[in-house]
Amino acid sequence: MVIVLNAGSGRSDADATERTIREILDAAGRAHEVLRIERGVDVAQIAAQAVRRAQGCQGAVVAAGGDGTLNAVAQAVLPAGLPFGVLPQGTFNYFSRTHGISSDTAQATHALLRARPAPVQVGLVNDRLFLVNASVGLYPQLLQDREAYKRRYGRSRLVALWSALVTLLHAHRPLRLQLECQGRQQSVRTSTLFVGNNGLQLQQIGVPEAGLLAQGQLVALMLRPVGTLSMLGLMLRGAFGRLGEAEDVLRFGFERLAMRPAAPRRTARVKVATDGEICWLRAPLHFRVSPQPLWLLMPMPQDRVEPA
Structure with missing residues (x-):
């Protein structure tokens, strides 16, 4: 090893x-x-x-x-x-x-x-891998601010929650995006595009499409542009596992999704978060399931623990 x-x-x-x-x-x-x-x-x-x-x-x-x-x-x-x-x-x-x-x-x-090797689904955005999620818009900003707070106040879930509240209190310009999925094109305005590849995370925030991961798909969430109070309300819904009930959240599963800014410059780059790490990728962004699985050393049944 x-x-x-x-x-x-x-x-x-x-x-x-x-x-x-x-x-x-x-x-x-x-x-x-x-x-x-x-x-x-x-x-x-x-x-x-x-x-x-x-x-x-x-x-x-x-x-x-x-x-x-x-x-x-x-x-x-x-x-x-x-x-x-x-x-x-x-x-x-x-x-x-x-x-x-x-x-x-x-x-x-x-x-x-x-442990024994077992195949695990991996998501890709362009050539970047993600195990848990990838996102553009407000969510990467939340992560960036969270890391700044952690460096100052220490690593804990309470610090992460507090930094998220502070970030949401500031105004954010919505994204104008062109999406292409399953041959259909659509123009959207959203504060964030979040692509999930982790059933536990999606279940905890109350996204019923989490089961689509087992069918070889990824799950996209898009938040309609809303005010600060409505955004805080969405955050509370997610904390209590009820985000799937919100009318301002669009959810769908997919195998391939292309995204670009509605009015891109020739050298347009987009801030992307993959599993909590920030990077800049050139548009358009292509989200997809990796054709090659990751061979995870999976615990034997007697060694597995239930997620807390």
């Missing part, structure tokens, strides 16, 4: 986390190597290095971090077709929780020793 450990993920001590992982793998006689991501280090470079090491020994690549770290490592693992393991260290851990992987490092490491 080649383990990519993000020393900055979550609230745990990275040294203690690495020590726990090594002790368990050493006791089991499992060959392993830990590559740490420290502040200022290029995650993509470390992930590519891990893939080369795993290919050289016919091994697996394991990501120890939050959803953003998992995304970066999976981006390198997917085209290589290697087994992909997860040791969750983040705040929300939607991907790992969906697949029954414990957030306790020792428990998750023990489960890795017995």
Whole structure:
């Protein structure tokens, strides 16, 4: 196992986390190597290095971090077709929780020793992979502001909620988009386009189309332009698992969706969030299900935990 450990993920001590992982793998006689991501280090470079090491020994690549770290490592693992393991260290851990992987490092490491590869659906926006979601518009801004608040006040769900409230209190210009889906074109105005690939997250906010993921589709949510109070109301509906009841939310499943600004410049770039990480992609954006699955090291039934 080649383990990519993000020393900055979550609230745990990275040294203690690495020590726990090594002790368990050493006791089991499992060959392993830990590559740490420290502040200022290029995650993509470390992930590519891990893939080369795993290919050289016919091994697996394991990501120890939050959803953003998992995304970066999976981006390198997917085209290589290697087994992909997860040791969750983040705040929300939607991907790992969906697949029954414990957030306790020792428990998750023990489960890795017995895990078997299983295919898992992956979403793509242009050439960028996403495991949980991808979005444009207001949602990426919420994520950007959330990270700023976390750096200042620490990582917790309460800090994430507070930063979202502050962001929503500021006015945001709606997007004018041209969409093409299943041969049909449509012009829309929306505050955000959110594409989900995680059943747990969609279920928690009350989106009934979450079941379409099991049919090889992605799920799109678009919010009609509304005022601040209405936006806060939508946020509360999502927090209580009732977003699917809101009239201002358009929801649909798809396999392929093309999106571009209604009046794009020749070199138009769009701010996109994939699994909590912000990047800029050139329009048009093409959302689709990856033709190649990710081979996740899935816990055995006795090692699975129910999502909290």
